[in-house]
Amino acid sequence: MYQNIINLFFFVFLTNTSSFFVKNSLYTRKPVLCLSENTDNTDNTENIHIKPIPKFHRFGLHPRLESPNEKGQLTWYPIGFAKDFGRKQKRVTIKDVNYIVWRDKKDYFGLRDSCSHQGSSFMKGESCKNTITCPYHGYVFNGENGELVEIPKMKCVESNLHNIDCYKVVEKGDMVYLNTIPVVNSTMKNELDESSIFVEPEYFSSEQRAVMLCEEFEHYAKFVTVNSLDICHIGFVHTFGNKKHPNPIRNSNVIKLNDTENHYKIIYEYIAGENSLVNKVYKIDNITVENEYTLPHSTVARVKFGGYTSTIITHALPVSTFKTILFVKAYRNYWSYSNKESNFLNIFYPFEYMVNMIGDKFTYNTMFTTLKQDKSIIDFIDKSSYEGMHGKFSIVYDIFSNHYRNNYKRFYEEEHMF
Incomplete structure (x- = not known):
């Protein structure tokens, strides 16, 4: 009898412990249900398959040279237009970290904007070629490597403690x-x-002409970038959009491009809005929209109609958690004398400067209004929680913006950001 009780005890013990080890095994992965990237609109059934949880790299707050960032390809951030940089130093903030940047001819220099002596900013200092002087005590640093090269009226002793992080x-x-x-x-x-x-x-391309502008947003940079990849908001947010037909007629799958790493593309066919330039001036209804993104924060929206293209390039700079600067370049190959093809504007050949100026002004004003319309929505996306700002569900046309979100989370986001 006692032997039977002992055997029963060991049986229960082994059953429970084996169950415990299986549940807690390092090789066990919780499945993640996700929609297939098959976006053929002829079949709206949700093809569900199982993917393993991806590895998160956290390069956002802890940048380092390791795979898949062994060449620093994931940690390049846009900090402004080249025309805005010169010999006078400029402060740039990326994710709450301040940098000081200046230029000497074609060479750029970047240091942490904090003197190694007592933490002073270099903004009121003086830059000369490849060096910059701290305005507090006159210490001079080399912009090529961050080394302290001069202490006024004192011998400068080499020490790594004296140096500043260089970028x-x-x-x-x-x-x-x-x-x-x-x-x-x-x-x-x-x-x-x-x-x-x-x-x-x-x-x-010599056929393209561009205007540049920027806008400050009061939200997380990821959502500013996602907005540029969202095809369905155009009809409701922008005056040139099509509210009657806000969704694309059809779209491709997500395409991986091979020119640079982490560069993706999707192609839409779309009906132009009644108040759009395409419809009102060129009398064209159907347009092709090519959306692209590269990590961390660059997008392309290329609109093709007839033989013309209008392309919007955006680069988002994450200044802090809820502050982003969006740099925009708006290209066109119409209303421009950079376009050498025969068109009705050739009659104005002697007045090409005027034609370009009018085209630039129209493009700038249109883009300025577009950015203000985007800002009026993005700035007021929920900020109270990470879950709240992402929403609770997606539709089939969110495939590209979700593709970007997933990659961004994989490479940049910390586990507890908010």
Whole structure:
């Protein structure tokens, strides 16, 4: 009898402990249900499959050189237009960290905006070629490596404690970028590969003309970028949108492009709004919209109608959790004398400057109004919780913005951000 009781006890013990180890095994993964990226509108059934939980890298607040960021390709941030940088230093803030940036001819220099002596900002100091002087005590630092090179009236003793974090800053396609990984030597500086920075093909085309502007948003940079990838808001937020037919006629799957890493694209067919330039001036109803993004915060919205294109490039700078600066370039190949093809504007050839000026003014005003309309919505997206600002459900046309959100979360977001 006692033997039976002992056997029963061991049976119960082994059953419970085996169940415990299975539940807590390192190899156990909770399945995640997600929609298939098949977006063929002829079949609206939700194809559900199981994906493992992805690995999160957290490069946003802890930038470092390790795979998949072994060349710094995921930590280049847009900090402004090239025309806005010169020999006078400029402060740039990325995710609550202040940097000081200046330019000498074609060379850019970037340091942490905090003197290693007593933390003073360099904003009121003086920059000269590759050096900058602290306005508080006159200490001079080398912008190429962050080293302290001069203490007024004292011998400067070399020490790593005296140095300031140094950062690589480059110009690509009229934009200036800063990599948030601190550079400790020239070898590491060369490892940060700026060839991975996306530059739109319109920049290299003589047929395209661009205007530039920027807007400050009071929200998380991810949502400012998501707005540029949201096809369905156009009909309700923008005066040129189509409220009667706000959804695309059809769309492609998400396409991975091979020019730079983490560059994706989707193509829509869309009906132009009644008040749009395309409809009112060119009498065209159906347009093609190409949406693209590259990490962390760059987007393309390329509208094609007839033989013309209108392209909006955006680069979002995350200043702080709820402050973002959006840099915008608006390209066009119409109402412009950079376009050499035959069109009705050729009769104005002697007045090409006037034609370009009028086209620039119209494009700028349209984009200015568009940004204000976006701002009136984005600034008031819920900020009270991470879950609240993301919403509770998605529709089929959210596929591209959700694709970006998932990649952004994977590479940049901390586990508890808010």
